[in-house]
Amino acid sequence: MFNLILTEMKKVLFTLLLPIVALAMGGCKKAPVAPTLSVSPSEDIVFEVTGGTARVRVTTNQTKWDASSNRSWCVVDKKTDDSAFEVKVGLNKSKEEMRGAQITVTAGEGENKKSVIVKVRQRGGKELFDITVSNIADTHADVNVVPLDPEENYFCDIIETSVIDKYYKGEVGNFVDALFKFAIDFYGTPEIAVAKLTRKGEQHKTIKELTPDSECFAYAVGIDAQAKRCTEIVSKMCHTNKTE
Numbered sequence: 001m002f003n004l005i006l007t008e009m010k011k012v013l014f015t016l017l018l019p020i021v022a023l024a025m026g027g028c029k030k031a032p033v034a035p036t037l038s039v040s041p042s043e044d045i046v047f048e049v050t051g052g053t054a055r056v057r058v059t060t061n062q063t064k065w066d067a068s069s070n071r072s073w074c075v076v077d078k079k080t081d082d083s084a085f086e087v088k089v090g091l092n093k094s095k096e097e098m099r100g101a102q103i104t105v106t107a108g109e110g111e112n113k114k115s116v117i118v119k120v121r122q123r124g125g126k127e128l129f130d131i132t133v134s135n136i137a138d139t140h141a142d143v144n145v146v147p148l149d150p151e152e153n154y155f156c157d158i159i160e161t162s163v164i165d166k167y168y169k170g171e172v173g174n175f176v177d178a179l180f181k182f183a184i185d186f187y188g189t190p191e192i193a194v195a196k197l198t199r200k201g202e203q204h205k206t207i208k209e210l211t212p213d214s215e216c217f218a219y220a221v222g223i224d225a226q227a228k229r230c231t232e233i234v235s236k237m238c239h240t241n242k243t244e
Helices: 002-026 161-167 172-187 190-197
Strands: 037-040 045-047 052-060 065-069 074-077 084-089 098-109 112-123 129-134 141-147 154-160 203-207 215-222 234-239
Touching: 037 098, 037 112, 045 052, 052 065, 052 098, 065 074, 074 098, 084 112, 129 154, 129 215, 129 234, 141 154, 141 215, 154 161, 154 172, 154 203, 161 172, 161 215, 172 190, 172 215
Parallel strands: 045 112
Antiparallel strands: 037 052, 052 084, 065 098, 074 084, 098 112, 129 141, 141 203, 154 215, 215 234
């Protein structure tokens, strides 16, 4: 009988002590480690107009971190490196003197999370094409074009203002569109038309059969794979000589 009573008492004591033990064990849990996060370089990353790549190192005591950009032209590439990421920026074709983006780097999850901002800036404001007209005569002139993007296909020419005003509503873009439409019909595909009429890199042309004593302008414009204009037209005025 005594053993039975003792067994029942042990059961009661165990039931009473279980919540206390659980509470005590819960109180021994380690508090979350305060997150630390730093990046290098910590100052603004500044790119030239042509763009480039920069590497940013991440130091944190958290097991997970991420980085994201708020602008499509500023690309974050984490690759397979757990301690750094790359910032990639292409050619800045805008006329703004400077454009900016922010990369948010975040380490940890939930309440145990910390973020820092990496500011990215890129210079701009340059013309897409540097155009020089030389050796101007009565019926011909030379045009030299240096593109800002050496890998972009473009078309350049010298044309009389009177021709554009009379046949193309004063818009050289209308002439370029009509020219490439004709080239596609003539050659059969946009790819061949682009290959025949456009070039990459620095280009020099002698334009003949101009009208003497006429206002003209040299121009250049980017052309995409479908033989469509893909940049603004950059132009420079000139005037042919009178016939002696």
